[in-house]
Amino acid sequence: MADLFDTAAREPSAEAPRPLADRMRPQSLAEVIGQDHVLGPEGPLGAMLAAGNLGSIVFWGPPGVGKTTIARLLAQETDLAFVQISAIFTGVPELRKVFEAAKLRRTQGRGTLLFVDEIHRFNKAQQDGFLPHMEDGTIVLVGATTENPSFELNSALLSRAQVITLNRLDLPALERILQRVEQEEGALPLDGPAREALTEMADGDGRALLNLAEQVIGWGASKPIDRETLTTRLTRRATKYDKSGDEHYNLISALHKSVRGSDPDAALYWFARMLQGGEDPRFLARRITRMAVEDIGLADPHAEALCLQGWQTYERLGSPEGELALAQAVIYLALAPKSNAAYTAYKAAMGAAKQTGSEPPPKHILNAPTKLMKEEGYGAGYAYDHDAEDGFSGQNYFPDGMKRGVYYVPVERGAERELKKRVEYFAKLRARRTEDG
Structure with a gap:
């Protein structure tokens, strides 16, 4: 009886449509396109195969880049039984049957490569269930996930498997896939711009490109189709964006770093990408305001106010008109002078406060509303700054015995140029008062 969990026993007949x-699926690892960094002689899989020692793996990458295909070909290359399951449809009873079948196969002298699609969807207990079978060699686990493994998979499982990142397919790789299609199916009826549009629509997904190409072939066009006709007939593939997943954090990071890098065009691009992906503009408004505080700071005090105004404008106008106010804030931040001096000073002060614990303020800056407190020396020796020369007493305001901290170091950019002059001015006065005292 055929093994119910061995996908090789359930291949469709040659006559089935x-x-x-599926027809263009690579038949060997050498035919896989776009993942040379993994499969080449110096790549992790290339090295494993050369050493004859295939270990457990987690493939991390976007859809349509070859995770399933590579897993199948690895089993073929190493003569392991290929078993494929999906975490979406597999429960504990099914997993037990998979492991029992793998144990039986092992007693007969053959190993098992267990490919688990969407492995991040298994809960902690289910993930832990793989560990003993990985350790005793019953299975070689190959998991596939589109989510960041460091967030979604147990550390115990990750410690027993190598995470290998598969790349989104670039335009040259997608073009090579089209050329392979044409070797089997004949030239696609597309002019140059339409061909470029087809690869752009695939958005780095090889499987999506093949599905789009199949639609084009099915039209049976007698003359080349232009870009306008193609885009009218084909529905553009939705941008890959998960508001709660890894892509969410990747894109907001790209937006933040583009602003920090003073590139308004790149910042607008990532801002638009997030909006097109369905991101909540209020989240963007909050993060943009954070950028103003963290990366512009006192180099341009107006930046924070402009972000808050943009946020308020969005709340009043809503989408899509209100998003323009946020876009203006993005442009302003990108072009504003940058300083993280206040942010750095805040973190340094927080560190010092944590380190010094509960040190009290010096008594001369404490109020003394009662006779007892006055007798205890509260307020004694306090110098009222308005009465001092230059309106500056230069007294110590740190706890007694604590070395004076220097946290705020303004930069020579924007409005902080003037603040830097004032910091240096007061430092000189303080040093003079100390010498005089």
């Missing part, structure tokens, strides 16, 4: 994406 097969989608183009």
Whole structure:
């Protein structure tokens, strides 16, 4: 009886109709396109195969880049039984059957490569269930995930598997896939711009490209189709963006760093990408305001106010008109002078406060509303700054016995140029008062 969990026993017959994406599936690792950094002689998989020692792996990458195909070919290359399951449809009873079948197979002298699609969807207990079977060699686990493994997978499982990142397919790789299609199916009826548009629509997903190409072939066009006709007939593929997943954090990081890098065009691009992906503009308004505080700071005090005004404008106008106010804030921040001096000073002061614990203020700056407090020396020796020369007493305001901290170091940019002069001015006065005292 065929093994119910061995996908090799359930391949469709040669006569069954097969989608183009299935027909074009690579038959060897050498045919895989776009993942040379992994499969090449110096890549992790290339090195494993050369050493004849295939260990457990977690493939991390976007959809349509070859995770399933590479896993299948690894089993073929190492003569392991290929078993494929999906975390979405597999529960504990099914997993037990998979492991029992793998144990039986092992007693017969054959190992098992267990490919688990969407492995991040298994809960902690289910993930832990793989560990003993990985350790005793019953299975070689190959997991696939589109989510960041460091956030979604147990550390115990990650310690027993190598995470290998598969890249989004670039335009040259997608073009090579089209050329392979044309070797089997004949030239696609597309002019140059339409061909470029087709690869752009795939958005780095090889499987999506093959599905789009199959639609084009099915039209049976007798003359080349232009870009306008193609984009009218084909529905553009939705941008890959998960508001609660890894892509969410990748894009907000790209936006923040583009602003910090004073590139308004790149900042607007990532801002637009997030909006098109369905991001809540209020989240963007909050993060933009944070950028003003963290990366512009006192180099341009107006930046924070402009962000808050943009946020308020969005709340009043809503989408899509209000998003323009946020876009203006993004441009302003990108072009504003940058300083993280206040942010750095805040973190340094927080560190010092944590380190010094409960040190009290010096008594001369404490109020003394009662006779007892006055007798205890509260307020004694306090110098009222308005009565001092230059309106500056130069007294110590740190706890007694604590070395004076220097946290705020303004930069020579924007409005902080003037603040730097004032910091230096007061430092000189303080040193003079100390010498005189």
